[in-house]
Amino acid sequence: MPEVEFNGKTFTVDEDGFIDNYENWTEDWVQHVKKEEGIDEVNDEHKKVITMLREYYEKNGIAPMVRVLSKVTGFKLKHIYELFPSGPGKGACKMAGLPKPTGCV
Amino acid sequence: MKPTIVKREPVVDEALDQCEARLTEEQIEKVVNEVIDKETGGRLWTYVNTCIHCGLCAEACHWFLSNDRDVSYAPVTKVKDTIWVLLEKKGKVDGAFIKRCSEIAHTECNLCRRCGMYCPFGIDIAYMLLVVRRICAKLGMVPLYLQDTVHSHAATMNQMWVKPDEWIDTLQWQEEEGQGFVPSARLPLEKEGADIMYSVIGPEPKFLAQLLGNITVIMKVAGLDWTMPATAGWDNSNMAMYSGDFEIMARVERLHHETAQRLKVKRIVMGECGHAFRGAEYDGPTWMGWMKPPIPIVHAISFYYDLIKSGKIKIAKKAKGPITVQDPCNVVRNGGLGDKLRYIMNAVCEDFVDVTPNNRYNYCCNAGGGVINVGPPWKKKRVQGNRIKAEQFKRTGAHTIVTPCHNCHSGIEDIVDFYKLGMHVKFFSDILIEAMEIPEHLKPKEE
Numbered sequence: 342m343p344e345v346e347f348n349g350k351t352f353t354v355d356e357d358g359f360i361d362n363y364e365n366w367t368e369d370w371v372q373h374v375k376k377e378e379g380i381d382e383v384n385d386e387h388k389k390v391i392t393m394l395r396e397y398y399e400k401n402g403i404a405p406m407v408r409v410l411s412k413v414t415g416f417k418l419k420h421i422y423e424l425f426p427s428g429p430g431k432g433a434c435k436m437a438g439l440p441k442p443t444g445c446v
Numbered sequence: 447m448k449p450t451i452v453k454r455e456p457v458v459d460e461a462l463d464q465c466e467a468r469l470t471e472e473q474i475e476k477v478v479n480e481v482i483d484k485e486t487g488g489r490l491w492t493y494v495n496t497c498i499h500c501g502l503c504a505e506a507c508h509w510f511l512s513n514d515r516d517v518s519y520a521p522v523t524k525v526k527d528t529i530w531v532l533l534e535k536k537g538k539v540d541g542a543f544i545k546r547c548s549e550i551a552h553t554e555c556n557l558c559r560r561c562g563m564y565c566p567f568g569i570d571i572a573y574m575l576l577v578v579r580r581i582c583a584k585l586g587m588v589p590l591y592l593q594d595t596v597h598s599h600a601a602t603m604n605q606m607w608v609k610p611d612e613w614i615d616t617l618q619w620q621e622e623e624g625q626g627f628v629p630s631a632r633l634p635l636e637k638e639g640a641d642i643m644y645s646v647i648g649p650e651p652k653f654l655a656q657l658l659g660n661i662t663v664i665m666k667v668a669g670l671d672w673t674m675p676a677t678a679g680w681d682n683s684n685m686a687m688y689s690g691d692f693e694i695m696a697r698v699e700r701l702h703h704e705t706a707q708r709l710k711v712k713r714i715v716m717g718e719c720g721h722a723f724r725g726a727e728y729d730g731p732t733w734m735g736w737m738k739p740p741i742p743i744v745h746a747i748s749f750y751y752d753l754i755k756s757g758k759i760k761i762a763k764k765a766k767g768p769i770t771v772q773d774p775c776n777v778v779r780n781g782g783l784g785d786k787l788r789y790i791m792n793a794v795c796e797d798f799v800d801v802t803p804n805n806r807y808n809y810c811c812n813a814g815g816g817v818i819n820v821g822p823p824w825k826k827k828r829v830q831g832n833r834i835k836a837e838q839f840k841r842t843g844a845h846t847i848v849t850p851c852h853n854c855h856s857g858i859e860d861i862v863d864f865y866k867l868g869m870h871v872k873f874f875s876d877i878l879i880e881a882m883e884i885p886e887h888l889k890p891k892e893e
Contacts, residue, residue: 342458355822403607407653408616418623418656427859430653441822443594444606445683445719445852446649 366438478537556815583690591821604681606648624662637673647683679705688816699730720774762883767797774851813857
């Protein structure tokens with residue numbers, strides 16, 4: 342699997358740029374994905390989404406429906422796309438250290 | 447026959463590697479002959495014996511053209527290296543060979559059928575690769591991510607592990623979103639006797655829920671009597687059709703049709719997805735031995751064509767161009783909707799720029815046929831395998847690409863990203879919702 346370097350740290354990723362293991366996620370990873378996704382700054386709203394995704398994944402072993410993400414964070418769908426331009430399944434899951442969701446995505 | 451020279455970067459796919467270690471030669475021989483004797487018949491033998499190895503199919507294949515005419519990617523080579531050997535050796539091959547068969551059939555062919563159009567005998571080469579997938583699936587040789595999707599179909603009857611309560615909750619949420627545009631819009635669940643059952647694919651409720659809000663508004667403005675099921679049977683997609691697990695494919699297709707029958711609707715309208723149409727309209731019914739689907743199937747392209755042409759939907763503000771389009775193989779080349787697609791594109795875009803080649807001659811997005819579903823391990827090869835698609839879009843000079851298919855949408859986003867095309871990728875309904883006229887009496891009243 343390919344490796345990426347950021348801030349002196351090395352991460353192993355898949356071909357889609359998702360981290361190899363949820364456990365290897367760190368703050369540096371967030372900053373790395375920020376750059377990849379063209380996000381200007383990781384603010385509290387991004388952090389809220391990331392925390393929610395990680396908590397949900399820990400309990401359920403899968404990324405949540407965008408409905409659940411919207412309900413728990415209180416963000417409208419449109420706003421989630423503003424925060425993560427490539428969408429909840431790609432950008433947000435990637436930043437939170439989840440694996441790439443399966444299916445036609 | 448000389449062996450093909452194959453140069454590939456090594457890819458680790460756990461499912462394939464584990465399966466290779468587990469398979470015995472007896473199992474392989476039994477399954478290969480079972481499939482060939484009981485499931486193929488004259489069709490396969492006619493194709494194999496008619497082929498004169500001329501190689502004209504190579505020129506038709508985006509994999510071959512994008513990989514600098516590497517012969518190992520030509521359709522004829524894919525057949526030579528798989529089904530010809532299986533037939534010649536009567537199934538006496540090892541696990542490593544079956545693994546290579548899966549790599550070829552699941553990850554290097556989209557079953558897009560462009561090659562069949564250029565074959566002087568009209569041989570359906572994709573059919574032969576589908577037979578190879580069938581053999582692989584019966585042996586458990588299916589790439590990991592694709593098999594996960596098939597498991598989801600088997601367990602939940604949808605492709606993304608969506609639970610029943612989450613499905614209903616998402617629909618009701620998007621009904622409210624739609625009501626933001628048109629307060630009287632409804633997303634009616636379980637309405638028996640409605641004219642239309644609308645069905646979608648798993649990613650819509652999972653991540654792209656705005657598409658459900660869009661259709662709520664469109665249906666209201668067009669004044670249609672429609673419904674969606676609150677039960678399983680709402681997902682019209684079918685990755686089992688592409689893994690080669692036709693037993694699960696049939697369960698999924700039957701439930702979709704039976705759900706429409708339970709709701710006593712007159713027709714099923716499907717969202718913007720190509721392979722779903724293939725499964726519901728022809729591959730599914732054929733496998734189940736049905737002459738045709740019991741309730742007519744209408745793809746989104748035909749549906750929007752009828753609405754725009756009849757004036758049920760009027761266009762108020764055309765999208766500013768230049769905008770181009772991708773023809774989903776399963777509804778255009780294999781479904782004949784290319785002209786209708788151009789009609790609706792011209793209706794909603796100020797400056798629609800067509801691609802070359804276009805319509806049924808268009809190149810595949812390289813995501814279809816389950817090839818995006820084999821997941822991240824195979825992504826690099828997938829995007830490199832469609833350089834000609836990137837070049838084709840670049841020539842249009844468009845700022846947006848419309849993709850009336852989920853596979854095309856995700857695959858082309860990847861290509862836009864990899865080749866740095868700087869274009870937007872949108873569904874047709876995203877453009878339509880902005881362009882259509884919302885009559886005064888349906889608009890929200892100002893406070």
